[in-house]
Amino acid sequence: MSEFKIINNQHNIAYYCTRHQCLTGNAAKTAFIWIDHTGKREVFTFEQLEKESNRYANVLSGMGIEKGDIVFTFLPKLPEQFFAFLGILKIQAVAGTLFSNFGEEALYDRLSDCGARVVITKKSLLKKILRALPRLEKLEFIFVIDEEENNEKVIGLPKLLAGASETFTITQTNPETPSVLHYTSGSTGKPKGVQHIHKSIHTQSQTTQEVLCLNENDLYWCTADQGWVTGTSYGIIGPWSLGISQLHYGGAYHAETWMKLIEEEKVTKWYTAPTALRMLMRENKTLFEKFSLKHLEHIFSVGEPLNPEINIWAKKVLGKEIYDTWFQTETGSIMISNRPGIEIKSGSMGKPVDDIHAEIISDTGEICSSSETGHLCLKTSWDSMFVDYLNNSKVYREKFKNGYYYSGDLAFKDEEGYLYFIGRNDDVINTAGHLISPFEIESVLLEIPEIAESAVIGAPDDILYEKVVAYIRLKDFHSWTDDLELRIRIFLSNRLSTIATPKDIKIIEEIPKNKSGKIMRRVLKAMYKGEDPGDISTLEI
């Protein structure tokens, strides 16, 4: 397959994912096979992807949405998610995606921070936005994909789309034009908007070929939700910019269904997450004997470190190796990976991809020697590198020192250049591949009247890699009850998301803090694991 090339100085991501495919002989080729949660199957060609996304582009521009405006999708995995995302990019507006499990506070934080003008959603999710709406002054329109009625801000899309033209001419798009916006959690403060630009397509496309080894005859399945960077970089942009056919499935994780899909649809390359693989590992071996995975050539994984046991299991039960890949929302595409053609070393995240230079740097700024743990840094710059944290340029600038991007991960490199993940150098929790800020959870916990103080940590978990654990100090005259625990869980699930809901809640008499009032999570983590908390000389007693 030929490499991705820019034509006539057009850098628009959506152009290459749709129009360009139609012009280069792929119009009738399958862009994606859609299987909904009931098993209903539908095939969409690149021509349909082009026409449907054009309709979205026409509806948006007809409503006065312009280049630079921020438009979010708040949808589960659905064909409309793809049409809308590409339609937004076609008019050079910024395409943001929101995980459909977000609650009203998580929505408010993101939509208010970026001043989004439009959200595209479905009827059953509308209520969550309407709860946040009174506080979202800049939000002008909520487009609903399955609603006919209109009122002041809520606009039904079916009629508008049906009346919209299926042709749209994308104007010349500069490589530096803002494209995709994802929010990511840091250890302090609210989630930060990670801004990418259209030229990211170069690295996304290049790594799709180099790492995922996709070619024109593949049927590729990326299980990631479009709410996260993997879902857009490798569930939309990378594969479609190269004219690759994809499988998209709208149901939840279900081991038997997943194996059946791989067999029946003849999936050749599969990109998934360690949490899903660990859940598959728990299944009885006989389940896998029922299915033939003979078409499946490669499995790739992203989101959390891949434990060596998963690879041992995969070789034995699935007859395949799993290639671990590493990247972040900020990097926009895979930076380090195991991949076909490179020997897999147990426990290693692999080697940097072409043109990426990774170093391990000490606290004092020196390059670490082999096997010495330090900060995992990437020499700047590459095309899919983020260009800013929206409204937070100071924090953005702090991520760069002496020509290196500091990833926030700690790692070491062996003599052969293989990299090994050690952990985060901040308090961000990685649960099932989702980064969660302890601060966000602590803030919402404090809205519960019985809670005086809270501290949230990540603790090791066999399935999720890390689980969320909350320590709570109750106000005087309140006691811990099952009812309160349930209220806390439901409140957090609906205000933030289920992934932010603690797996374990502990009651504590005093939250350990240092003399400047900062929560000593290190002490809590040791306490939770029954380990020695180490130096507690700065503890405020």
Next chain:
Amino acid sequence: MDTFDELNKIFCKVFYDDDIKISPETTANDIDGWDSLSHLNLVVAVEKNFGIKFKDEEIDKWKTVGEMYNSLLLLIQQKK
């Protein structure tokens, strides 16, 4: 209020949506936000409301609301 209506009320509370109307055929794919984690909230809420305790192995096996409801009815009967 019969047991099924009461169960419906718990669904509304757990998923913050007063318009949820469950049926025996309802599955996790029909209710936004019903994932493996909110499923635990739902189980605990049902157990607490009816004063029963589901077996760990059955919690993961229900495919529909109807199957959950049948387990619930059985436990309520055993309690009597």
